[in-house]
Every structure is written in structure tokens, then in C-alpha cells.
Amino acid sequence: MSQKTVFVLNGPNLNLLGTREPHIYGAHTLADVQQLCQSACERHGLALQFRQSNHEGQLVDWVHEAGRLHADGRLAGLVLNAGAYTHTSVALLDAVKGTGVPMVELHISNVHAREPFRHHSYLSAAARAVLCGFGVQGYVLAIDGLAQW
Numbered sequence: 001m002s003q004k005t006v007f008v009l010n011g012p013n014l015n016l017l018g019t020r021e022p023h024i025y026g027a028h029t030l031a032d033v034q035q036l037c038q039s040a041c042e043r044h045g046l047a048l049q050f051r052q053s054n055h056e057g058q059l060v061d062w063v064h065e066a067g068r069l070h071a072d073g074r075l076a077g078l079v080l081n082a083g084a085y086t087h088t089s090v091a092l093l094d095a096v097k098g099t100g101v102p103m104v105e106l107h108i109s110n111v112h113a114r115e116p117f118r119h120h121s122y123l124s125a126a127a128r129a130v131l132c133g134f135g136v137q138g139y140v141l142a143i144d145g146l147a148q149w
């Protein structure tokens with residue numbers, strides 16, 4: 001059987017991890033997160049596509065790319081930390097629904113313990129699982145979880 005791929009997509013401002021509000025997001029950089037994801041994927045025999053964009057349309061295009069792998073039976077799952085687009089983006093919701101990709105919605109922080117505008121997610125309705133509040137370790141937990149699908 002050919003190796004399946006995990007897509008990990010990161011939305012706006014996550015390129016600033018390490019310096020961005022460290023009391024909320026911690027001291028790890030996005031490169032550290034990529035390394036954590038790489039190790040988790042290797043443990044499960046999965047390939048990794050790890051990406052970040054500040055642009056909504058780019059994220060939509062990448063969900064479509066993951067969708068093409070899914071259609072070919074080559075996607076293990078999508079881990080999506082859409083950042084602030086979580087709370088605003090019908091386009092990303094439609095992309096996940098339209099492609100049918102099995103998706104874990106992920107947040108580093110516990111969004112429910114923060115400002116009210118972070119309590120609603122457009123993406124949860126299309127998520128197979130939702131993880132928040134575990135810091136960057138959440139990415140590892142998400143990969144460990146989807147590896148069992």
C-alpha cells in the first residue's frame with residue numbers, strides 16, 4: 001500500500017509563532033511545530049505537507065489540493081489551524097465540505113476561554129474532530145488521532 005499524506009495547514013499570523021503573544025501561544029516557532037509534525041508522521045509511517053499562509057484563497061486552494069489526494073485515497077487527514085479565519089470564513093467551510101476531506105480543527109489556545117468572538121467557529125460543522133488548548137502539542141495529538149482513522 002502506498003504511503004498516505006497528512007496535510008497540516010496554518011492560517012494567518014501563525015508564521016509569527018514564538019514571538020506572537022507568547023503568554024497565549026508559547027515560545028515555540030512554526031519551524032518547531034513543523035518538526036513536531038514531521039516526527040509524529042514518521043512514527044505513523046505517514047508523509048507530511050506542512051504549510052502556512054496569511055491568505056484565505058491560498059488556504060482554500062490547499063484544501064482543494066488535499067481534496068484531490070483524498071479522492072485518490074492518498075490523504076490520511078487534514079489538520080487545519082485556520083487562525084482568525086476560523087471565526088470568519090464561509091469559504092474555508094465550503095472548501096472542507098466540498099472536498100469531503102477528513103479534517104481536525106486545531107487551535108493552540110483554548111479559544112472558549114478567550115474573547116467571545118473566538119467562541120464561534122465556521123469550521124467545526126465540517127470537522128471530524130476539534131482540538132484546542134493543548135498548545136503546540138495539539139498538532140501531535142491531532143496526527144496521532146487521525147492516524148487511527
Ligand SMILES: O=C1C[C@@](O)(C(=O)O)C[C@@H](O)[C@@H]1O
Nearest residue numbers: 081083084107108109111118
Ligand atoms: O490566530 C489564531 C490562533 C488560534 O487558531 C489558535 O491556534 O489558538 C486561535 C484563533 O482565535 C486566533 O485567531
